[in-house]
Amino acid sequence: MPLSEEQLERFSRHIILKDVGVEGQEKILRGKVLIVGAGGLGAPAALYLAAAGVGTIGIVDGDVVDRTNLQRQVIHFTPDIGKAKVISAQEKILQINPGVAVQIHQERLFAHNILDIIRRYDFVIDGTDNFPAKFLINDACVLARKAFSHGGILRFDGQTMTYVPGSACYRCVFLQPPPKDAVPTCAQAGVLGAVAGMLGTIQAAEALKYLIGKGRLLTDRLLIFHALTMEFRTVRFQRNPACPVCGAHPTITGLQDYEQGTCDLRKPR
Amino acid sequence: MQIKVNGAPQEIETGLSVTGLLVRNKVEQPDMVSVQLNGEFVQRDRFAATAFQEGDEVDFLYFMGGGR
Ligand SMILES: [Zn+2]
Numbered sequence: 001m002p003l004s005e006e007q008l009e010r011f012s013r014h015i016i017l018k019d020v021g022v023e024g025q026e027k028i029l030r031g032k033v034l035i036v037g038a039g040g041l042g043a044p045a046a047l048y049l050a051a052a053g054v055g056t057i058g059i060v061d062g063d064v065v066d067r068t069n070l071q072r073q074v075i076h077f078t079p080d081i082g083k084a085k086v087i088s089a090q091e092k093i094l095q096i097n098p099g100v101a102v103q104i105h106q107e108r109l110f111a112h113n114i115l116d117i118i119r120r121y122d123f124v125i126d127g128t129d130n131f132p133a134k135f136l137i138n139d140a141c142v143l144a145r146k147a148f149s150h151g152g153i154l155r156f157d158g159q160t161m162t163y164v165p166g167s168a169c170y171r172c173v174f175l176q177p178p179p180k181d182a183v184p185t186c187a188q189a190g191v192l193g194a195v196a197g198m199l200g201t202i203q204a205a206e207a208l209k210y211l212i213g214k215g216r217l218l219t220d221r222l223l224i225f226h227a228l229t230m231e232f233r234t235v236r237f238q239r240n241p242a243c244p245v246c247g248a249h250p251t252i253t254g255l256q257d258y259e260q261g262t263c264d265l266r267k268p269r
Numbered sequence: 270m271q272i273k274v275n276g277a278p279q280e281i282e283t284g285l286s287v288t289g290l291l292v293r294n295k296v297e298q299p300d301m302v303s304v305q306l307n308g309e310f311v312q313r314d315r316f317a318a319t320a321f322q323e324g325d326e327v328d329f330l331y332f333m334g335g336g337r
Contacts, residue, residue, distance in 0.1 A: 069337070134334065151336055154333050222330060240310050242312060
């Protein structure tokens with residue numbers, strides 16, 4: 001279907017880009033992106049993907065908005081405290097761009113439901129806050145041959161990589177989840193809100209690049225930045241033959257749930 | 270002898286192992302870091318036995334679990 005007058009106007013700054021054009025914008029409009037976690041990373045990613053015109057945006061989150069979220073989860077506003085994050089996110093997405101089909105998944109991902117959800121999408125953004133979820137998303141995407149963006153933030157630091165079938169996966173770098181409670185979490189260690197925004201928008205840009213099929217994705221590389229010095233570094237790597245899910249002799253051929261050490265320490269209610 | 274650690278030159282003594290380099294760089298939780306040497310991951314059980322050569326490039330990659 002050709003772009004409407006309204007769409008030509010709304011997306012004109014994309015369309016004039018040589019690497020996007022009408023064709024690229026049409027790909028974005030047909031694109032389906034799943035955002036796992038409507039939090040620090042998922043919030044900015046969702047806002048930019050909605051504004052960009054991604055046709056279908058799925059949001060997975062089982063939580064409700066609380067006051068501590070507002071310092072960085074910019075899709076949720078003060079009056080949203082107590083509201084389900086998926087509903088809050090859906091409302092803002094539709095205000096930015098009523099043309100988006102928002103699919104809400106008010107639940108957490110587990111080994112038993114993740115494959116059925118991710119198969120409906122072209123690209124997955126990992127905006128989760130804990131290692132069991134990050135490893136589950138990696139394994140499910142590798143097994144289902146689904147492209148995804150990994151993201152992690154802590155204090156003033158962020159790191160991200162993109163996986164497409166055939167490239168190195170998250171487990172190639174980090175073979176297995178760290179011992180529970182060994183890594184400080186955002187709730188324990190804090191995070192600069194703007195760092196979440198920096199990383200979430202990088203993930204959104206990767207999703208858009210994937211949809212339009214232009215440029216070079218952040219595959220086989222980990223982008224690491226430290227916002228206190230504002231230094232960015234890229235570490236290259238290759239698929240790890242010892243990787244338990246995509247290596248030469250994979251030991252992970254199905255999905256499993258890891259013990260859930262929750263990152264987001266909430267105040268007792 | 271000189272190697273590169275996370276992109277920055279570092280002067281080390283001959284025979285230093287990956288384990289020694291982690292201590293030297295005050296990496297408090299070695300379980301929390303993946304180590305890449307000249308583009309290949311060093312298996313954790315090889316940290317103690319792997320020594321560096323002049324000009325080696327080492328990267329420490331840390332787990333980062335936040336997102337919310
Ligand atoms: Zn792998």
